[in-house]
Amino acid sequence: MVMLIKSFLKIIAFIIVMALAIGSCTGTKQAVEVTDQEKMAFNQKEGDTITIANESLEYDIIIIEPGFNFWLQSVAKPRQYYSQSFMENRNNIYVREWNARVLQPQRFGPNLYELQINYDPQTDYGYEVNYQLYNYFIYFKRKYNQRLGPFVPRI
Structure with missing residues (x-):
C-alpha cells in the first residue's frame, strides 16, 4: 500500500512539473504587435501586384494583395537577413499548411485560401523567390491573424 501511494505521488508530481513546463513554454510565444506602418499597409485598398519569378526555372507566383508591396518595402526584414x-524550410511548412487549408474550405475561409501553391522542396527556386514568398506568408499571417504552422508570426 505504501508503495502504491509513493507511485501515485510520483505521478502527481510528474504531472505538475509537466504542466508548469508547458505553461512556461507557451507564455513566451507572443506575436509582435502590429506597427503603424503595418496598419497603413493592411488598410490599403488598391491592389499591389507582385510577380515572384525565377525565369530559368519558368516558375512564378503572382500576388495581388493590397498593401503587400508597401509592407515588403517598409516593414519586412531586408534581403540577406x-x-x-x-x-x-519555413516556406515548405507554410505551403503544406496553406494547401491543407485550401482543401478544407468549410473549415478555413475559402476567400483567404483560394488556390494551392505548387512548391517543391527539392527545387532551388533561388533567393528572391524564397524571400518574397516567405515575406508574403508573414504579411498574410499578420494581416489576417492566421497561424500557418508552429511559428508565431513576427517580423
Whole structure:
C-alpha cells in the first residue's frame, strides 16, 4: 500500500512539473504587435501586384494583395537577413499548411485560401523567390491573424 501511494505521488508530481513546463513554454510565444506602418499597409485598398519569378526555372507566383508591396518595402526584414535555407524550410511548412487549408474550405475561409501553391522542396527556386514568398506568408499571417504552422508570426 505504501508503495502504491509513493507511485501515485510520483505521478502527481510528474504531472505538475509537466504542466508548469508547458505553461512556461507557451507564455513566451507572443506575436509582435502590429506597427503603424503595418496598419497603413493592411488598410490599403488598391491592389499591389507582385510577380515572384525565377525565369530559368519558368516558375512564378503572382500576388495581388493590397498593401503587400508597401509592407515588403517598409516593414519586412531586408534581403540577406535570413538565409535561403531558413526561408526554404519555413516556406515548405507554410505551403503544406496553406494547401491543407485550401482543401478544407468549410473549415478555413475559402476567400483567404483560394488556390494551392505548387512548391517543391527539392527545387532551388533561388533567393528572391524564397524571400518574397516567405515575406508574403508573414504579411498574410499578420494581416489576417492566421497561424500557418508552429511559428508565431513576427517580423
